[in-house]
Amino acid sequence: MEFDPVLWGLHLFLLLVAPPFFLGVIAKTKGWFVGRNGPPLLQLYYDLFKLFRKGAVYSKTTSSIFRMAPAAIFILLIFAGLFLPIGGAALLYFRGDIILFAYLLGFTRFLLILAAMDTGSSFEGMGASREVTFGALSELAFFLLLVVLVVTTGALSLNGIFQWESLHSTFKPVFLLLFFSFFLILLTENSRIPIDDPATHLELTMIHEVMILDTSGPDLGFILYGASIKLFLFMTFAVSLLWPQTGGWSWFSLGFFLLKILGVAVAIGVVESSNARLRLIKIPQLLIANFVVTIFALLVAIFGRAL
Amino acid sequence: MEWLITGIILTSFVVLGSSRLASSIRMVALQGGLLSILPVLSRPSFFDLHGLTLFIISFFIKTVAIPVFLFRSLKQAKIQKEVEPIVSLHLSLVGGGAILVMAFASLRAFPLPTAPFPPLIIPAALTTVLIGFFLLVSRTKAITQVIGFLILENGVFLFGMTIISDFPLTVEMGVLLDLLVGVFVMGIIIYHINKTFDHIDTQALSKLRDVE
Numbered sequence: 001m002e003f004d005p006v007l008w009g010l011h012l013f014l015l016l017v018a019p020p021f022f023l024g025v026i027a028k029t030k031g032w033f034v035g036r037n038g039p040p041l042l043q044l045y046y047d048l049f050k051l052f053r054k055g056a057v058y059s060k061t062t063s064s065i066f067r068m069a070p071a072a073i074f075i076l077l078i079f080a081g082l083f084l085p086i087g088g089a090a091l092l093y094f095r096g097d098i099i100l101f102a103y104l105l106g107f108t109r110f111l112l113i114l115a116a117m118d119t120g121s122s123f124e125g126m127g128a129s130r131e132v133t134f135g136a137l138s139e140l141a142f143f144l145l146l147v148v149l150v151v152t153t154g155a156l157s158l159n160g161i162f163q164w165e166s167l168h169s170t171f172k173p174v175f176l177l178l179f180f181s182f183f184l185i186l187l188t189e190n191s192r193i194p195i196d197d198p199a200t201h202l203e204l205t206m207i208h209e210v211m212i213l214d215t216s217g218p219d220l221g222f223i224l225y226g227a228s229i230k231l232f233l234f235m236t237f238a239v240s241l242l243w244p245q246t247g248g249w250s251w252f253s254l255g256f257f258l259l260k261i262l263g264v265a266v267a268i269g270v271v272e273s274s275n276a277r278l279r280l281i282k283i284p285q286l287l288i289a290n291f292v293v294t295i296f297a298l299l300v301a302i303f304g305r306a307l
Numbered sequence: 308m309e310w311l312i313t314g315i316i317l318t319s320f321v322v323l324g325s326s327r328l329a330s331s332i333r334m335v336a337l338q339g340g341l342l343s344i345l346p347v348l349s350r351p352s353f354f355d356l357h358g359l360t361l362f363i364i365s366f367f368i369k370t371v372a373i374p375v376f377l378f379r380s381l382k383q384a385k386i387q388k389e390v391e392p393i394v395s396l397h398l399s400l401v402g403g404g405a406i407l408v409m410a411f412a413s414l415r416a417f418p419l420p421t422a423p424f425p426p427l428i429i430p431a432a433l434t435t436v437l438i439g440f441f442l443l444v445s446r447t448k449a450i451t452q453v454i455g456f457l458i459l460e461n462g463v464f465l466f467g468m469t470i471i472s473d474f475p476l477t478v479e480m481g482v483l484l485d486l487l488v489g490v491f492v493m494g495i496i497i498y499h500i501n502k503t504f505d506h507i508d509t510q511a512l513s514k515l516r517d518v519e
Contacts, residue, residue, distance in 0.1 A: 300427065
């Protein structure tokens with residue numbers, strides 16, 4: 001784990017600058033599907049720029065948790081991003097960092113929920129309760145997925161899992177199962193359409209958006225920026241599952257990587273345009289089905305090793 | 308071949324979790340199709356008369372004839388309500404997961420040689436059979452029970468393939484014909500139940516009443 005300034009610079013650049021662009025790609029795809037132009041690709045950058053110049057308004061009932069949470073979420077997501085190989089090898093890695101990665105993501109959810117409860121608004125409490133309900137199921141599947149990865153690759157860090165130093169024949173049923181399962185987790189965790197609609201502003205149906213009703217100005221900026229980074233992390237994870245990067249970085253592999261992420265972003269856009277949002281009561285069923293698929297993948301993986 | 312077997316297991320899970328009759332019938336058709344491709348791949352050459360005939364016949368029966376017939380009886384019976392499980396769909400999925408774990412765990416109890424097939428086929432067959440049983444007991448509609456029966460039969464077919472790879476052609480065709488006739492009879496029964504009782508809920512069939 002020696003310090004390589006080029007690698008660090010590249011990784012941080014990708015992590016900090018690229019994510020909002022891919023949300024623009026998703027929005028463009030959705031716009032194209034309904035026959036509109038869609039917002040500009042760089043819309044989120046403009047939004048963030050606007051939000052960071054504004055001041056924040058705080059309700060009198062909120063405490064310091066509410067003020068602290070958005071920035072903390074943002075920083076935790078960046079920190080989690082250091083453990084995921086993006087482009088080249090991961091910046092930080094050690095045995096067992098998958099647990100840290102999963103818990104950092106869980107911690108951001110926890111902070112978001114705390115901040116939502118802190119406002120004392122009943123709507124936000126409702127959103128928090130939904131987020132916890134679905135999060136509990138999707139995190140279970142995510143953890144199991146990590147277990148499957150550990151079993152199949154024998155590595156204990158994300159870097160080891162996704163760099164495939166020794167083995168790997170990607171095209172096995174296990175990885176396709178994992179990819180589908182993870183894609184659903186991605187949609188759940190990032191509140192995309194079959195689970196939650198990021199564009200809705202009807203309080204009764206929204207999950208993620210309702211929790212940030214009271215945040216404003218730079219805080220909202222941090223939340224939106226953090227959400228795009230989280231999506232970027234998940235897309236990178238999904239891409240690496242199906243088609244991992246090998247070896248160190250080069251301009252070619254970098255471009256290739258960005259193309260793959262672009263493909264996933266378009267896929268998300270297509271899924272969002274071609275599906276209706278599920279009824280809330282149906283979502284746990286989908287997530288349980290997902291969990292069962294992951295169990296299946298685990299069994300196949302263990303079984304494959306035993307032979 | 309592992310892909311096909313994985314697909315077979317996944318389709319039975321989709322049936323377990325879906326709340327629409329039409330989509331479960333389509334999934335059973337898909338499963339039948341995957342199943343009929345499997346024996347062709349196990350043979351040394353593709354253009355093998357026995358394998359090819361069997362493939363064509365079983366593909367026709369499992370993915371064309373039976374689903375078409377089921378869709379017809381669905382239309383005749385004018386079924387409005389969709390799948391009505393006794394056990395909720397969430398719980399059936401969890402139950403399916405438990406069945407899966409059980410099937411893989413009991414692998415040691417079935418040390419069967421699976422020569423041309425990957426060893427995954429044994430737990431797959433077991434899972435499919437058990438999910439078929441589960442569907443049979445946990446659904447109330449007669450038509451969903453037919454679907455459960457079909458999945459059960461698919462599982463048995465999968466098992467049979469591992470044990471004896473070379474049935475005589477006539478025996479296999481006889482079995483397929485039996486299946487087709489069975490589904491036909493069930494379809495007719497469904498139609499009659501529906502005509503007499505205005506619904507096909509089998510739970511109501513345990514009570515006797517006068518038919519005017």
